[in-house]
Amino acid sequence: MKQLIDFPYSNVLVLGLARSGTAAANVLLENSKSVRINDMHAKEDDETVEELKSKGAEVILGTHPLHVLDGIDIIVKNPGIPYDNIILAEAMKRDIPIITEIELAGQLADGEIIAITGSNGKTTTTTLTTEMLSESSLAVKVAGNIGLVATEIAQTVERDESLVLELSSFQLLGIQRFKPSIAVLLNIFEAHLDYHKTMENYMGAKFNIFRNQTETDYLVYNADDTKIVTAIEKAPSIKVPFSVTQRLPNGAWMDQDYLYYREEKVMPIADIVLVGAHNLENILAAIAAAKLRGATNEGIYKVLTTFSGVKHRLQFVDNIKQRLFYNDSKATNMLATQKALSSFKQPVILLAGGLDRGNDFQALLPYLKHVKGLVVFGQTAEKLKKLGEQADITNIVAAEDVEDAVVKAYQASAEEDVILLSPACASWDQYRTFEERGDMFIQAVHRLK
Structure with missing residues (x-):
């Protein structure tokens, strides 16, 4: 079990079990943290609950009593739990920090992290990026909102590997120091306002993806999205744009016939098998991210001439x-x-x-x-x-x-x-x-x- 080196909290409340909460609780217990778990739906005789208790966790089920916050230094919450939840609302009054397990995953992965977010196209871009690296004979693993718990996968990532994370606004809202080597911003459109309440809150969560980056990191962004272009102006990271409408000598772009990365012709558009003009944006974003980690044109070509889409996305x-x-x-x-x-x-x-x-x-x-x-x-x-x-x-x-x-x-x-x-x-x-x-x-x- 890898160690959490930069996690100065001793008493942790894990709010909501499910897969991400269970993974976070296990990591925290292995790192000798005092862990209290609060979940509305799990049962006392659930195998997961019994196992966590056997490892020393305190488990409170079926209700959200405010005393679960007593003595707590930080909360790791399930991304889907809204911030108006009674426990979280009280925690904010008490100035108790609230994070998601993505923050833990960022500390556990030894390799480079590529983090991908946007209102649409996240899963496709994440899958394309992962496959482009793999087909280029580069070690890579994938996790996050794509269905694999980031904390679990991050523990297995070695220094020579890349970890590609698909991240939702819910996950990104709960970070402190999380910092990807390559951040990818696909697009911003109105979404999840029932959770975030305002468009400003939603965009703020998405833009957390580059908040902690430094001048040695990369920010791949959609140069055709004015909201993104405005938001990233002061980002300290190295900016790598992509566009389906502009020629970009420092990014990924296209003309009528070919895809390009910087001044390099990557492949003919006619050979792509993925349906949908909108997927060209996802493809260019993936090319930029994969190229920054050393992907080859041969690997990219193999992926784009065989990949016809991810499950549940066209x-x-x-x-x-x-x-x-x-x-x-x-x-x-x-x-x-x-x-x-x-x-x-x-x-x-x-x-x-x-x-x-x-x-x-x-x-x-x-x-x-x-x-x-x-x-x-x-x-x-x-x-x-x-x-x-x-x-x-x-x-x-x-x-x-x-x-x-x-x-x-x-x-x-x-x-x-x-x-x-x-x-x-x-x-x-x-x-x-x-x-x-x-x-x-x-x-x-x-x-x-």
Whole structure:
């Protein structure tokens, strides 16, 4: 077990178990910290709870009593727990620091950290960067919001390896000294305001990714995003831009035919197999980050001529009787659905709906021109139905859930149609995660056969 060298706290409250909380608690216990755990949903007889108790942790379950804060120096919280939680609100009154386990991961990894964030495209860019390094015969591991707990993976990262982290705004809001060698900022759009309350808070969390960088670190950023360009002006790190519209001698860019890194021609655009014009931004960001760690053009070419997308992000699922099914369950906001719809020129039957965060969905209206049918579900079904009527979509059907939506979309389809799950909403009204929602879509498609 690697040691936390720069962690001057003795008494730690881990708020929320799940996988990240369990990993953080184990690391802290191995580093001889006094650990108290508070979780609303875990049970006393859970194997994880019993194991942590056996290692010396104090575990308080089923309620959030304020006395869990007594004697506590710092809180490591689950990223999903909002700051208006009763324990966190009281902790802020008492000036108790609050972090996420990303802060611990930053201390545990011996190798270089590449941290990637943005409102959209994080998973694709993280996967591309990791694969480009791997195909260039460079040692690399991946973790974070992509599904692998950063603290667990960081402990295995050696000096000659890179650790690529996909980071959400929730994770980045809870850092103190976390400092990636390479930070990647993809884009900033309105998202998660139910959690962050204001756009300023949301952007502030995202921009934490470069807050602790120094003049020896690199900041890869989207030169076409004015909010990002403004925010990074005073960043001390070495700035490496990427753009789909500008020629950038000091960054990653493209013309009509080729991708470039600085003045070097990397590969032809025509050879890329990943669907969607928006993915060119993700690709350029990944090229910049990977090149900074020594990736070769050969490795980059191999990835971009074989990689067709990550699961739940415009993932091709199947071709059933000339209907093409795509799973874009990770589209939890309107921007992601806009980009998904922009990826197709043939007729689309769109499956959309989910948690109601107060959006009116008007931003989707210009992107519905190729949508011939709309299947709606979840809390936002009625709002999306009205949007479809406004767009003069005549075939609008309500479904119970994603599985029912697949059947109804197939019944309404014709040959050469795209049947696209791109919900524009979070999944939490009906499913625990967007992954679960996407898996239900995939299973329903396979059942059609």
